[in-house]
Amino acid sequence: MDRIRIVGGNELHGVIPISGAKNAALPLMIASLLTDDTLTLENVPHLADVEQLIRILGNHGADISVNGRRERQGESYARTIHFTSRNIVDTTAPYELVSKMRASFWVIGPLLAREGKARVSLPGGCAIGTRPVDLFIEGLTALGANIEIDGGYVNATAPAGGLIGGRYVFPKVSVGATHVLMMAATLANGTTVLGNAAREPEVVDLAKCLNAMGAKIAGQGTSTITIEGVRSLSGARHRVLPDRIETGTYAMAVAMTGGDVILEDTDAALLDTALEAIRRAGAEISQTNSGIRIVRNGAGIKPVDIVTDPFPGFPTDLQAQFMGLMTKSSGVSHITETIFENRFMHVQELARLGAKISLSGQTAKIEGVSRLKGAPVMATDLRASVSLVIAGLAAEGETMVSRVYHLDRGFERLEEKLTRCGAHVERVSD
Numbered sequence: 001m002d003r004i005r006i007v008g009g010n011e012l013h014g015v016i017p018i019s020g021a022k023n024a025a026l027p028l029m030i031a032s033l034l035t036d037d038t039l040t041l042e043n044v045p046h047l048a049d050v051e052q053l054i055r056i057l058g059n060h061g062a063d064i065s066v067n068g069r070r071e072r073q074g075e076s077y078a079r080t081i082h083f084t085s086r087n088i089v090d091t092t093a094p095y096e097l098v099s100k101m102r103a104s105f106w107v108i109g110p111l112l113a114r115e116g117k118a119r120v121s122l123p124g125g126c127a128i129g130t131r132p133v134d135l136f137i138e139g140l141t142a143l144g145a146n147i148e149i150d151g152g153y154v155n156a157t158a159p160a161g162g163l164i165g166g167r168y169v170f171p172k173v174s175v176g177a178t179h180v181l182m183m184a185a186t187l188a189n190g191t192t193v194l195g196n197a198a199r200e201p202e203v204v205d206l207a208k209c210l211n212a213m214g215a216k217i218a219g220q221g222t223s224t225i226t227i228e229g230v231r232s233l234s235g236a237r238h239r240v241l242p243d244r245i246e247t248g249t250y251a252m253a254v255a256m257t258g259g260d261v262i263l264e265d266t267d268a269a270l271l272d273t274a275l276e277a278i279r280r281a282g283a284e285i286s287q288t289n290s291g292i293r294i295v296r297n298g299a300g301i302k303p304v305d306i307v308t309d310p311f312p313g314f315p316t317d318l319q320a321q322f323m324g325l326m327t328k329s330s331g332v333s334h335i336t337e338t339i340f341e342n343r344f345m346h347v348q349e350l351a352r353l354g355a356k357i358s359l360s361g362q363t364a365k366i367e368g369v370s371r372l373k374g375a376p377v378m379a380t381d382l383r384a385s386v387s388l389v390i391a392g393l394a395a396e397g398e399t400m401v402s403r404v405y406h407l408d409r410g411f412e413r414l415e416e417k418l419t420r421c422g423a424h425v426e427r428v429s430d
């Protein structure tokens with residue numbers, strides 16, 4: 001099993017290209033099941049989750065081809081992928097495929113809308129909380145679906161004439177359930193109104209792509225989304241938006257090590273709240289012609305309190321990384337996690353590096369220390385893993401991160417991007 005070896009102490013200087021967003025690419029790929037035409041996605045990141053979803057879509061009958069790679073610094077990245085689901089050959093998404101990642105459950109929306117039925121295993125994904133699917137079930141039921149859970153599978157059927165437009169107000173903001181209901185409603189009879197919908201940029205990106213395919217969606221980016229059902233959708237060409245979580249992660253890495261880095265191909269407007277927190281921690285951040293510039297020279301890291309929230313709040317997917325940064329602040333900071341009830345698995349691993357963190361309910365208290373010391377640590381989930389990398393970059397000596405398959409789900413060529421900026425990071429294959 002691969003591990004990542006980091007020798008800490010180097011500042012980061014240079015340019016880091018930001019990949020397309022995993023959390024946008026996955027629902028966009030799933031949207032291809034809504035049409036018998038070809039959906040072409042540009043800027044798709046090369047990640048374990050994308051490869052797994054390619055297998056899942058293939059199982060439903062999608063014909064998938066990859067081309068148009070972009071070359072940068074001698075390496076190809078940002079793939080263009082064509083998805084064509086002329087016929088759906090199987091409306092079952094089996095446990096073996098779906099248990100590995102949460103987003104694979106989302107095929108339920110397009111399958112139900114296009115084929116009138118879907119049998120999808122209850123999902124897996126990062127172990128960060130219980131992650132139920134009640135909102136998906138309630139929402140699809142509001143569109144006329146009949147849903148039963150049996151043997152670990154969600155069996156859904158649409159009325160004989162197809163799904164029917166309806167009104168559903170989410171009792172709690174859910175990114176995944178917003179994606180699914182938006183996709184399902186595009187082919188429903190009549191108009192659907194979703195209240196308290198997620199406002200995340202990835203939801204807006206999906207709506208933009210669906211509209212390019214002929215859907216009639218309005219209000220994306222606000223908490224009320226209206227979808228007027230259409231008879232069918234066509235193909236389209238769409239570019240996946242930049243990964244705001246990867247952007248924030250590298251910005252925090254630079255704030256941690258010190259240095260001067262340009263983050264290319266990304267957009268500061270996607271992560272205002274997180275960038276503001278990094279600024280308050282002592283880094284200078286500016287938008288330049290070539291990207292977002294992060295500089296920390298000399299000044300120490302200041303303690304900053306944050307609370308995670310749905311967009312436009314501080315993203316839960318950057319909480320672990322920010323905690324990594326705060327371990328070396330000059331005082332006491334508090335981090336409150338409001339989205340997932342068990343997203344503090346990184347605390348005990350950061351402690352191995354010398355961090356001083358105590359937990360009280362959903363809040364972590366971090367007493368900054370002046371030095372961290374390298375140690376063997378274990379990645380417990382995707383964003384937790386990268387928080388250990390951030391801490392390891394500033395720790396004295398060697399940090400060895402095991403179980404990096406978590407990292408490979410969401411960070412494209414991480415060791416290469418960091419090494420080019422002067423870090424000492426390498427993958428060790430046993």
Ligand SMILES: CC(=O)N[C@H]1[C@@H](OP(=O)(O)OP(=O)(O)OC[C@H]2O[C@@H](n3ccc(=O)[nH]c3=O)[C@H](O)[C@@H]2O)O[C@H](CO)[C@@H](O)[C@@H]1O
Nearest residue numbers: 023103131132133134135136173174175176316317339340
């Ligand atoms: C692939 C992807 O895009 N994953 C992201 C997505 O996950 P995901 O879409 O799974 O997260 P949700 O927004 O649905 O979850 C938010 C909260 O709602 C709860 N909930 C959700 C659905 C449901 O039916 N019932 C219910 O109670 C969840 O347990 C959680 O407490 O948004 C999360 C919140 O920004 C991010 O951390 C994940 O990286």
Ligand SMILES: C=C(OP(=O)(O)O)C(=O)O
Nearest residue numbers: 102103125126317382383
């Ligand atoms: C939690 C994440 O992913 P997933 O929802 O697939 O578990 C994530 O991207 O941080």
